[in-house]
Amino acid sequence: MLKAKTKNISIVLYKPKYAGNVGAVARAAKNMGIGDIVVVGRRDFDDEEMRQRSTHLAADVLDKIQYFDCAEEALGDFNYIVGTTARLGKARGPFLSPRAAADEIADISQKNKVALLFGPEDTGLANDQLRLCNSVVTIPTSREFTSLNLSHAVMILCYEIFAASSPITSTEVTPKLARSQELEGMYGQIKTLLADIGFLNPENPDYWMLHLRRFFTRAGILSREVKIVRGICRQLTWYAHHKKT
Amino acid sequence: MLKAKTKNISIVLYKPKYAGNVGAVARAAKNMGIGDIVVVGRRDFDDEEMRQRSTHLAADVLDKIQYFDCAEEALGDFNYIVGTTARLGKARGPFLSPRAAADEIADISQKNKVALLFGPEDTGLANDQLRLCNSVVTIPTSREFTSLNLSHAVMILCYEIFAASSPITSTEVTPKLARSQELEGMYGQIKTLLADIGFLNPENPDYWMLHLRRFFTRAGILSREVKIVRGICRQLTWYAHHKKT
Numbered sequence: 106m107l108k109a110k111t112k113n114i115s116i117v118l119y120k121p122k123y124a125g126n127v128g129a130v131a132r133a134a135k136n137m138g139i140g141d142i143v144v145v146g147r148r149d150f151d152d153e154e155m156r157q158r159s160t161h162l163a164a165d166v167l168d169k170i171q172y173f174d175c176a177e178e179a180l181g182d183f184n185y186i187v188g189t190t191a192r193l194g195k196a197r198g199p200f201l202s203p204r205a206a207a208d209e210i211a212d213i214s215q216k217n218k219v220a221l222l223f224g225p226e227d228t229g230l231a232n233d234q235l236r237l238c239n240s241v242v243t244i245p246t247s248r249e250f251t252s253l254n255l256s257h258a259v260m261i262l263c264y265e266i267f268a269a270s271s272p273i274t275s276t277e278v279t280p281k282l283a284r285s286q287e288l289e290g291m292y293g294q295i296k297t298l299l300a301d302i303g304f305l306n307p308e309n310p311d312y313w314m315l316h317l318r319r320f321f322t323r324a325g326i327l328s329r330e331v332k333i334v335r336g337i338c339r340q341l342t343w344y345a346h347h348k349k350t
Numbered sequence: 351m352l353k354a355k356t357k358n359i360s361i362v363l364y365k366p367k368y369a370g371n372v373g374a375v376a377r378a379a380k381n382m383g384i385g386d387i388v389v390v391g392r393r394d395f396d397d398e399e400m401r402q403r404s405t406h407l408a409a410d411v412l413d414k415i416q417y418f419d420c421a422e423e424a425l426g427d428f429n430y431i432v433g434t435t436a437r438l439g440k441a442r443g444p445f446l447s448p449r450a451a452a453d454e455i456a457d458i459s460q461k462n463k464v465a466l467l468f469g470p471e472d473t474g475l476a477n478d479q480l481r482l483c484n485s486v487v488t489i490p491t492s493r494e495f496t497s498l499n500l501s502h503a504v505m506i507l508c509y510e511i512f513a514a515s516s517p518i519t520s521t522e523v524t525p526k527l528a529r530s531q532e533l534e535g536m537y538g539q540i541k542t543l544l545a546d547i548g549f550l551n552p553e554n555p556d557y558w559m560l561h562l563r564r565f566f567t568r569a570g571i572l573s574r575e576v577k578i579v580r581g582i583c584r585q586l587t588w589y590a591h592h593k594k595t
Binding site: 111129132133135136137138158160162163202204244245246247249250251252253254256257260261264267268299302303304313316317320323324325326327330333336337340341344345 | 356374377378380381382383403405407408447449489490491492494495496497498499501502505506509512513544547548549558561562565568569570571572575578581582585586589590
């Protein structure tokens, strides 16, 4: 059985509101062997409150939290981003159960940096952040009360990853996926090209781009494939300009 | 799979120390459809602290907590008692994983009252309480840090019980993939375009095409996505010719 490489997995908290929750997340993550936390969009947490909830045994996780101002920057180096949402209507699927996601992550984490992305306590992730995700997990809950505490949601996903192992008989391990940064560069280039040739409606350029983004993130495009796509775009752009003159 | 009768399941907290944890347990339990909490050996919890962590949506769970002075009295009415421990040496087995216990509980809860028994935050259950249990669960953790927050331990077990009884793995349904015919039409169109703009080596046009084919087949491209790609190719071709003249 193949175990997830927890060293390649990080918890990314997007704009968490409460210091206590950040501490509780650190504890939950470390219980399940995950030592890296990234916090986006806030840094002014009450230290004592965080440490009280992490307990001193997870203090090292708090000490090495990495702070970023925006999601794109925080996620740039990751190859695979797993979003979380309670609202099925908000994002487009496929939505994975924590268990199905854990199986996938156990495999992908062998050769790729994986981010588990969680939104703010009150609103969860918005479409702007969900768009960056390769897959989206929803944790099943009772219909009566669907809102999970942030650290409880983190715990369930980390627990499933810890418990998961994929059969080693499937010798095929996911090769190196493109990093988020590479993808964003590619999307920018495609968007410019499609606007140039009049394919994108200037009033709503993101409509078609969203379809393309969905396809590429679902597809799990490799780093070397991004280079091919960008090479094609470059050649198309060159050709278009060349023919103009 | 048989759905657990959550109405027959109660969380029994033996001498919990922190009001905040009792509140967090109420929230976790209700998230997973369990509404009954029993507290043994203490009743003087700070109400505000409990309610803050339960959120108002689980206030009803707090309102109907049953308090008892000793474990024997609290557990007297239950048919099946599931203990929890982190220390395998302490109690005699068999020790169940949360998943194995959840399967058992889903079955037993159909006709029996089930107690999920959790010990104090610092020491866990002692032999005196473990002796009352029909089975004992241990939650797997990293060896580096085995001590779970009380509400996290409750959440994992409740989540497994909830997951055992709902068809959570079937949320993902693969939508309509493109037919081979559609794919071949798309490849032909891409090949023509890439040859037109000088991206493909005329002596070996299939080299890059092979990379693209591999990517698209691995990706599992949808019928509607093939239409988008073909639309883009058409526009690119039109643009190229339009600019020529």
